[in-house]
Amino acid sequence: MRKIPFALALLLGFAAAVAAQIRPPRAFCPQVANYTIDAQLDTEKRLIQAQQLLEWTNPSDTPAVELWFHLYWNAFRNNRSTFLMESAQMGRTRTEKFGETDWGRCSVDDIRIPASGDVAETDLKPTLRFRHPDDNNLEDRTVFSVRPPRPVEPGETIQLRISFSAQVPRPVSRTGVIRDSYFIAQWFPKLGVFEGNGWNCHQYHAHSEFFADYGTYDVRLTVPAGYVVGATGEERGSSRNPDGTATHRFVQHSVHDFAWTADPGLLKYQEDYAFLPGRTVHLILLLQPHHRHLRERYLQAVRHAVTYASLWYGEYPYTTITCVDPAFNSGSGGMEYPTFFTGGAYFIAPRGIPRPESVTIHEFGHGYFYGLIGSNEFEFPWMDEGMNSYLDTKIYYTAYGEPVYSQNYFGIPVAFPKITLPIESQGISSHRQTWNMDILQRSSWGYMSGASYGANAYAKGQLMMLTLERVLGEEIFSEMIKAYSTRWWWKHPQPADFFDVVAEFGGRDKSDLLDQFVYSSARLDYAVGGISNQAVRPERGWFEDEFRMGEKADSPRFETEVLIRRLGDVTAPVEILVLFENGRRVRENWDGRYRWKKLRYRSPFRIIQAVVDPDFKYVLDLNRSNNSFTLYPDRVAPLKWTSRWLLWIQHTLELFTMIGG
Amino acid sequence: MRSLINLAKGWRLVRAFPLLVVGLFLLNLIFSLTLAPPMHRALKDSLGKSLAGERMTKGFDYLWWEEFRDTAGGPAGTFSPAVMGKGALLFNLERMAKGRLASLPGEILLAAILFILIRTFVMGGVLTIYQNGRESAQKAGFFISSARLFPVFLGIAGLAAVFYLGLIGGLERWSDLLVGRAAANASSEVSPFFLALAFSLLFLLLVLLLQMVFDYARILTVANGSRRVFQAVAAALRYIFRHLLPVLGIFFLILSAQLGISLLYIFLDGVVPQASPAGVAIGMLLQQGFIFSLVWIRCWLYASQLELVRYTG
Numbered sequence: 001m002r003k004i005p006f007a008l009a010l011l012l013g014f015a016a017a018v019a020a021q022i023r024p025p026r027a028f029c030p031q032v033a034n035y036t037i038d039a040q041l042d043t044e045k046r047l048i049q050a051q052q053l054l055e056w057t058n059p060s061d062t063p064a065v066e067l068w069f070h071l072y073w074n075a076f077r078n079n080r081s082t083f084l085m086e087s088a089q090m091g092r093t094r095t096e097k098f099g100e101t102d103w104g105r106c107s108v109d110d111i112r113i114p115a116s117g118d119v120a121e122t123d124l125k126p127t128l129r130f131r132h133p134d135d136n137n138l139e140d141r142t143v144f145s146v147r148p149p150r151p152v153e154p155g156e157t158i159q160l161r162i163s164f165s166a167q168v169p170r171p172v173s174r175t176g177v178i179r180d181s182y183f184i185a186q187w188f189p190k191l192g193v194f195e196g197n198g199w200n201c202h203q204y205h206a207h208s209e210f211f212a213d214y215g216t217y218d219v220r221l222t223v224p225a226g227y228v229v230g231a232t233g234e235e236r237g238s239s240r241n242p243d244g245t246a247t248h249r250f251v252q253h254s255v256h257d258f259a260w261t262a263d264p265g266l267l268k269y270q271e272d273y274a275f276l277p278g279r280t281v282h283l284i285l286l287l288q289p290h291h292r293h294l295r296e297r298y299l300q301a302v303r304h305a306v307t308y309a310s311l312w313y314g315e316y317p318y319t320t321i322t323c324v325d326p327a328f329n330s331g332s333g334g335m336e337y338p339t340f341f342t343g344g345a346y347f348i349a350p351r352g353i354p355r356p357e358s359v360t361i362h363e364f365g366h367g368y369f370y371g372l373i374g375s376n377e378f379e380f381p382w383m384d385e386g387m388n389s390y391l392d393t394k395i396y397y398t399a400y401g402e403p404v405y406s407q408n409y410f411g412i413p414v415a416f417p418k419i420t421l422p423i424e425s426q427g428i429s430s431h432r433q434t435w436n437m438d439i440l441q442r443s444s445w446g447y448m449s450g451a452s453y454g455a456n457a458y459a460k461g462q463l464m465m466l467t468l469e470r471v472l473g474e475e476i477f478s479e480m481i482k483a484y485s486t487r488w489w490w491k492h493p494q495p496a497d498f499f500d501v502v503a504e505f506g507g508r509d510k511s512d513l514l515d516q517f518v519y520s521s522a523r524l525d526y527a528v529g530g531i532s533n534q535a536v537r538p539e540r541g542w543f544e545d546e547f548r549m550g551e552k553a554d555s556p557r558f559e560t561e562v563l564i565r566r567l568g569d570v571t572a573p574v575e576i577l578v579l580f581e582n583g584r585r586v587r588e589n590w591d592g593r594y595r596w597k598k599l600r601y602r603s604p605f606r607i608i609q610a611v612v613d614p615d616f617k618y619v620l621d622l623n624r625s626n627n628s629f630t631l632y633p634d635r636v637a638p639l640k641w642t643s644r645w646l647l648w649i650q651h652t653l654e655l656f657t658m659i660g661g
Numbered sequence: 662m663r664s665l666i667n668l669a670k671g672w673r674l675v676r677a678f679p680l681l682v683v684g685l686f687l688l689n690l691i692f693s694l695t696l697a698p699p700m701h702r703a704l705k706d707s708l709g710k711s712l713a714g715e716r717m718t719k720g721f722d723y724l725w726w727e728e729f730r731d732t733a734g735g736p737a738g739t740f741s742p743a744v745m746g747k748g749a750l751l752f753n754l755e756r757m758a759k760g761r762l763a764s765l766p767g768e769i770l771l772a773a774i775l776f777i778l779i780r781t782f783v784m785g786g787v788l789t790i791y792q793n794g795r796e797s798a799q800k801a802g803f804f805i806s807s808a809r810l811f812p813v814f815l816g817i818a819g820l821a822a823v824f825y826l827g828l829i830g831g832l833e834r835w836s837d838l839l840v841g842r843a844a845a846n847a848s849s850e851v852s853p854f855f856l857a858l859a860f861s862l863l864f865l866l867l868v869l870l871l872q873m874v875f876d877y878a879r880i881l882t883v884a885n886g887s888r889r890v891f892q893a894v895a896a897a898l899r900y901i902f903r904h905l906l907p908v909l910g911i912f913f914l915i916l917s918a919q920l921g922i923s924l925l926y927i928f929l930d931g932v933v934p935q936a937s938p939a940g941v942a943i944g945m946l947l948q949q950g951f952i953f954s955l956v957w958i959r960c961w962l963y964a965s966q967l968e969l970v971r972y973t974g
Contacts, residue, residue: 179848327848407743409751625711634714638704640941648749649693658872660777660818661784
């Protein structure tokens with residue numbers, strides 16, 4: 001047997017030890033940032049006091065001179081934080097009525113490197129500085145850095161022991177306490193992401209979400225006994241304490257966040273659900289008592305979500321899913337955390353109206369887009385919101401069909417069963433109203449307004465994905481999206497990574513199309529400009545040696561023409577469907593580049609109808625009505641709907657008679 | 662019992678002069694139709710020569726409607742499923758309870774104001790005919806009575822407008838603040854919902870009571886020949902409190918009839934297919950039949966109230 005040199009063996013052993021440290025046998029990925037937290041909730045003072053052991057392994061090939069952290073709750077510390085200033089500029093005065101005890105904050109009481117071997121304990125508190133990488137707002141304290149005595153080398157692991165206290169705010173955004181219902185998110189000093197060329201650690205903005213590295217969370221929560229507790233991951237036991245509290249332990253590896261809820265009134269339902277043959281997940285539903293009649297609707301939505309997401313995007317890898325029905329006014333509804341999310345319901349919930357199903361599926365879906373595929377929500381908001389909006393819409397429509405239109409009267413949602421919302425309608429209206437405000441790819445706080453952020457990150461992103469699905473075809477798209485999804489689990493993809501996968505499966509031209517959607521605010525609008533049917537004129541003049549005097553032509557009888565126009569600035573290859581009066585259908589292709597195209601035919605029959613993009617591939621088309629043209633427009637519709645609208649006018653006038661006559 | 666007798670007499674009175682109801686219905690229709698051409702044009706322009714027109718005849722093209730809604734202005738901007746069929750009734754009921762019936766685009770509000778003026782004018786003639794019978798039913802007599810009563814009726818209408826828009830509107834805004842404050846600390850949406858609903862029902866009741874007072878003010882003006890607005894209103898209040906039970910009885914029985922006819926319309930509107938030209942025509946007839954019945958019920962209310970006044974002397 002060949003002898004392995006001792007030095008090489010030592011090196012291999014060291015590498016294995018490092019690898020084992022950052023990737024425990026059960027974990028799905030390198031555990032870059034591990035948090036062991038022991039937190040105590042004082043419900044009288046609404047204060048969390050906690051001790052946190054953070055183990056961070058430098059995943060890059062550059063030494064880390066500093067460590068940057070998020071302290072998100074300092075956004076609620078005063079109205080000079082970046083978060084609240086930006087909110088105020090958008091007209092959202094979230095804290096105007098706040099009293100002294102309503103504000104939140106997170107303070108690092110102590111931060112040190114524990115003693116290890118010969119190395120003495122190092123107090124890092126003197127090195128703590130608040131940082132403002134985005135806007136130089138010195139009042140904002142949502143990012144801080146500390147400087148260890150020496151850089152953390154690539155692959156090296158550093159431990160930090162942190163004591164912190166977090167004042168639970170009245171709900172402003174996503175977290176807080178209302179009465180005795182606590183929803184706790186972004187509550188601990190959370191490390192940013194070290195990308196080699198520096199720390200990716202943004203301040204908390206009015207429209208930003210979150211970005212962190214994967215690791216293991218082992219969290220003990222001590223709360224008053226009798227509180228129902230739910231959190232990220234598996235519950236690994238709970239114990240009663242002599243002082244009337246109870247401690248619950250939750251553990252989850254391969255995630256990048258940890259949130260929890262504690263509320264004495266929650267109803268807890270659990271089941272083991274087989275979402276695929278041989279695969280089971282433990283479902284937990286924490287429900288508000290006045291929503292108990294919605295229990296099965298919530299659970300069914302989660303079952304559909306995990307089943308379809310697993311089929312289309314890869315088998316859900318974790319062992320638990322916890323869905324929380326949030327308290328009214330908690331501000332925590334419709335939000336996602338790894339293996340743990342909040343839905344949102346109203347106690348009057350007619351069937352066919354997609355609440356709570358739609359938000360439940362959406363927030364579960366974030367377990368994939370953002371949870372597993374850890375894109376940067378600060379910098380590429382569409383990569384989670386847009387993609388996930390597409391995912392949740394597809395799941396909803398597959399599982400439940402088209403939702404019905406509804407309107408609230410006296411706070412009661414009333415369904416209009418005859419009016420259903422097609423899948424192409426999801427998001428197009430907000431895109432239509434904001435298309436020229438921003439390009440899709442902006443940092444989340446870089447949009448012109450809240451409406452533009454929502455329309456771009458969610459609506460346009462979703463519509464783009466649906467367009468891509470139809471352009472590629474379902475089969476290629478589903479292969480592509482599954483490949484993208486599973487390839488980038490537990491990693492941090494950027495737009496180029498997604499484009500590469502699209503090009504791999506769909507060709508470079510599809511990436512060119514995406515480029516237009518993502519990096520420009522050009523609008524997509526193809527239209528049929530008109531149809532012309534001219535009778536073929538009899539021949540007059542010299543034809544070879546024969547003079548003809550205009551006798552009637554035999555056939556064909558018509559020179560027909562269809563004008564197709566590109567009214568927007570997005571260029572895309574389109575199909576055109578032409579219908580002749582004898583029922584003959586012709587499909588044509590156009591590269592869509594120039595401003596117009598004329599299709600000409602000589603035919604015994606007239607063209608009566610033309611449709612550009614007949615299969616409705618380009619759902620981003622802002623004006624779908626002009627995609628079709630018919631020589632015989634329906635005259636009944638304007639009359640019918642004017643008449644139906646008139647009923648409202650007539651009824652209004654009759655009500656006015658209580659004033660006069 | 663008294664209420665039922667007066668209702669029966671009121672019904673016979675309305676039946677005796679059906680042309681009055683027809684005239685009031687036509688007034689409603691004419692004023693509504695002034696708003697129809699712009700809406701028709703907006704819909705026709707938007708549907709244009711696209712295939713959306715076909716889809717809108719057979720059903721409701723939600724995609725097309727979103728496009729229309731996002732670009733429409735003025736009265737066309739009110740076109741929405743929320744104000745169609747049952748939506749129209751619920752929408753108006755909610756706005757009435759919130760004192761916001763007058764929150765309308767300018768063109769519609771103008772038509773409504775002109776409608777109220779003309780309606781106020783003709784109600785003088787209508788009530789005079791109900792009061793005095795055939796001898797005052799000649800054309801000249803009708804218009805002379807209308808002209809004679811118009812100043813008082815206009816004053817009553819003005820007072821009614823102040824109370825409705827000012828009092829109900831103001832109370833509603835105050836109740837909104839109250840509900841908001843109660844909701845701010847609630848961890849469940851149920852109690853704020855019921856609080857808001859209770860306020861809405863209370864305001865609806867208040868609106869109906871106001872209508873009762875101003876109805877009797879008009880009736881007593883015709884019955885007693887009073888020419889003073891405040892005097893008429895004061896007399897109405899006194900009358901109502903003196904004959905509370907029969908007054909309320911008539912009112913709420915008529916209200917039940919109105920509710921019944923509204924529910925019937927909603928049901929028929931839902932089941933009658935309106936996807937073909939014939940179906941659309943039937944739908945239109947159904948609609949106008951419903952409005953006609955509302956006008957009839959309004960006249961029936963007046964006639965019954967008048968009969969009560971006649972009975973009590």
